[in-house]
Amino acid sequence: MSAYLTVRITPADVGKRVSVRTLTGAGEQEARFTDTVGTLTAxxxxxLSVTRRDGRLVRLAESSLVAGKVVPQAPPRRRGLxxxxxxxxxxxxARTWxxxxxxxxxxxRARAAGGWTRRANSALPVGEGxxxxxxxxxxxxxRGLPLVLHVVEDGSASGGPLAAExxxxxxxxxxxTLTLAGELAPLADRPADPRVRLGRTLTADWLRRYRRAAAAPETARLVLGGGPSVWLATVPGGDGGREDAPAAEAAEAGAVPEAEAAEAGPAAIGRCVVDGRWAVFSAIEVDPAHRRRGLATAVMAELARAALAEGASAACLHVERENAPARALYERLGFHEHHRYHYRRAR
Structure with a gap:
């Protein structure tokens, strides 16, 4: 009984870093203690599902717990990567797009999607050749498409040497483009926002807000709806302002009437695909009339909570090198550069 009382964690601690001790084996000769430290993901x-810092997922029987506590976050590896x-x-x-x-x-690996987005219509390295x-x-x-290569900016044979050639x-x-990565739990720990609605199905309104989809809506639906486990977030147009903001303050901030906002489409959208331990974010867009109100952060936090509940522990996204505002936002949310890549096409 005293051993059970040393367990100081509960399901409410999901998303936090924990240290747990389990006892396995039957009888005194086979009994063995095992310590596990990582993010409690489920x-x-x-x-219990605990994701170690190296990304390995460990599953532990609740009945085997003899001790457990929440512990401080470990010092970040390469600025939290x-x-x-x-x-x-x-x-x-590639799997999430x-x-x-x-x-x-x-x-x-040659990839094609009718020419919609370079990411879905470029060849990727899957080996060193x-x-x-x-x-x-x-x-x-x-397929009526030009050959476009995805070239990673590193020292591998398919990176720097290929670029020089x-x-x-x-x-x-x-x-x-920059590939950014970070820990998922801190993003999921941000306060919930009731304006954000989650779903699994691409709606016409969601696609209307995603500007790039207009060029090829059916292909966009195929790509955006594909992936291991797709989550979609929406903030309806009428919910773009702060709930506690007075009408005059909202007007000064550039808010539009609710009926007009609803007709214009969602105030903000986002997409997240869970692939094993990774939660990959994309299509984070906010209506210009609703910017600077925290909607992008709210959307990403809600998506992060859904991904965390599925067992993801790490986050990743892609951002164009010249998109300084987006890069600044993602850095504030705990994302840091992992590597860079660009596309090559014959002249």
Whole structure:
């Protein structure tokens, strides 16, 4: 009984860093204590899920607990970056922004989605070999698309050396992008906002707010609705202002009448796809009339809570290098640069 009383954690501590001790084995000879430290990502059905700092998920039987407590966050690794290789995040990014069709060609994977977004219509490295430009080019030509390569800016064979070779061939570079990563729990710990609504289905209103979808709505629906576990967040147009803001203050802030706002579409949207330990955010957009009211943060926090409940522990997103406001926001939310990449296309 005294051992049970040393357990000072409950399901309410999900999302926090904990230290737990379990006792396994039957009988005195086989009994063994095991200590586990990490983020408590779930506690349900008599089982605790703890994600270690290295990303490994450990499941513990509640009945085996003999001690447990909440502990301070560990000093961050590389400014809070979860442990992950570039190759891991490249593949996670591909699965959470899926193409309509893909095919492995050598050590590269060709991906296509009718030309909608470079991310879904570029070839990705899946090994260390150089791209077979002739075969890849033919694959894309058969679909009426140009060959575009996703080039990671690192020292791997498919990174810096490849970029230098493409420079010599005269290939143009564009779409310079940063992959950011961070811990999920601190984002999920932010206060809940009742204005944010979560769902699993892409609606016409959600797509209307996502400006890039207008060019190819059906393809956009296919890509945005794909992935291992998709969550979509919406703040209705009439809910864009602070609930406690006086009407005069709201007017000064640029608020629009509720009926007009509803007709214009959601005040804010966001998307998050859970892929194992990763929660990958995308399509975070706020109506210009509702900016600077914390909606982007509220949307991401609500999505983070949903991802955390599924067992994710790390967060990731992609942002264009020149998008300084977005980069500043994500840094405030605990995201830091993991690596960079850009796209290459023959002139």
């Amino acid at each position: 506690w349900q059905g008599g089982t 979860p442990a992950a290789t570039v190759a891991e995040l490249v593949q996670v990014g 899926p193409a309509a069709e893909s095919e492995r060609i050598g050590d590269w 150089r791209p077979d430009l002739e075969r890849l080019g033919a694959w894309y030509a058969a 493409l420079d010599r061939l005269g290939w143009e570079a564009g779409g310079h």
